[in-house]
Amino acid sequence: MSELTATVASAPAPARAAPLLRPGNSNCPGCGMSMALQIFARGIEHRRVQLVVPASCAAVMAGPFPTTSLAAPVVLSTFGAGAAVATGLARVARLNGDGTRVVCWAGDGGTYDIGMASLSAAAERDEDVLYVCYDNEIYGNTGGQRSSATPAGASTTNTPAGKLEEKKDILAILAAHRVRYAASLSIAHPQDAVRKVRRALDTSGFRFLHVLAPCPTGWKSEPALGIELVRLAVRSGLYPIVEIVEGRKLVINHEPDFSTEALELYLSLQRRFQRSGLSAERFAAAIAQNWRDLRARSGRIVPADREG
Numbered sequence: 001m002s003e004l005t006a007t008v009a010s011a012p013a014p015a016r017a018a019p020l021l022r023p024g025n026s027n028c029p030g031c032g033m034s035m036a037l038q039i040f041a042r043g044i045e046h047r048r049v050q051l052v053v054p055a056s057c058a059a060v061m062a063g064p065f066p067t068t069s070l071a072a073p074v075v076l077s078t079f080g081a082g083a084a085v086a087t088g089l090a091r092v093a094r095l096n097g098d099g100t101r102v103v104c105w106a107g108d109g110g111t112y113d114i115g116m117a118s119l120s121a122a123a124e125r126d127e128d129v130l131y132v133c134y135d136n137e138i139y140g141n142t143g144g145q146r147s148s149a150t151p152a153g154a155s156t157t158n159t160p161a162g163k164l165e166e167k168k169d170i171l172a173i174l175a176a177h178r179v180r181y182a183a184s185l186s187i188a189h190p191q192d193a194v195r196k197v198r199r200a201l202d203t204s205g206f207r208f209l210h211v212l213a214p215c216p217t218g219w220k221s222e223p224a225l226g227i228e229l230v231r232l233a234v235r236s237g238l239y240p241i242v243e244i245v246e247g248r249k250l251v252i253n254h255e256p257d258f259s260t261e262a263l264e265l266y267l268s269l270q271r272r273f274q275r276s277g278l279s280a281e282r283f284a285a286a287i288a289q290n291w292r293d294l295r296a297r298s299g300r301i302v303p304a305d306r307e308g
Helices: 003-010 032-044 079-096 109-113 116-124 170-176 190-202 223-235 260-268 280-297
Strands: 049-054 074-077 101-107 130-135 181-185 207-212 242-245 249-252
Touching (some): 032 190, 032 207, 049 079, 079 116, 079 130, 101 109, 109 116, 170 181, 170 207, 260 280
Parallel strands (some): 049 101
Antiparallel strands (some): 181 242
16 A cells, blocks of 8 residues: 555544535525435535536536535536446545545436436446435426426426326336345435435445435425425325335335325425326325335235225
8 A cells, every 4th residue: 555545544534514515506495405415414424425416406506616515526427427437436436445435416317317327337336336316306407307207297398288107116226236225315304314324325335315306496386395295295105215225125214104185285285286187096096006015025914905
């Protein structure tokens, strides 16, 4: 080990005195990604991190160095190259032995769609990367088009009558890669979210975190209601809070009460569902099926459906 490498390896990681996202950024009021970044910073604590940000709202909201609002070293990448760039940085960090944790912070477009090839490749090779998808269910930074994370029935700029296709199950896709750790986070349940961030940062190999991040512009909702919308999504069963270890062991972290009232309120507080007229009953059937699958994968005994 060279003298320079030894010095870097023995240097203590500085405590994080400032939030990861500082004032001066250009995010919209009520942006769920902003809230997710603050929760993520609480999980980072003293750890040294580098961020890779593919094209997205996160790529433009912080501004350029030296006035950037992100309080960590950042590399911006194209939509499709986020996981590949993170792979390179992680390998360099390992060669330097400095303990830096490399985090790819990507939107749903850069994850579910354009970035899927490099994401799948990095996951399959078990690269030492933490990939975080903040999912606002829309291409928010380029005009509000549909992505494959957009739920059926939601209006976007290129599906004004409401998207027809169902949303991809991104956690199931990553679990099929047998990644070391994958989990969903709720910004309305910060204790659970911070615990998962710490676990993901301290695990080696490929890890994946999924965050539902309300976008008041795309969701046509009030900026002050972001956390409440996520709480309603969790309570109704629409957004399961789970973690998956080694692609096989699924743990349900929060048992919802499957409230019909919560689901109806979740839909009514967003104008993006108004044109399609999608009802809570339509969502309820898909939710029930999804939870039957989750319980079966978690090893719970699943009662058979009654006939008639």
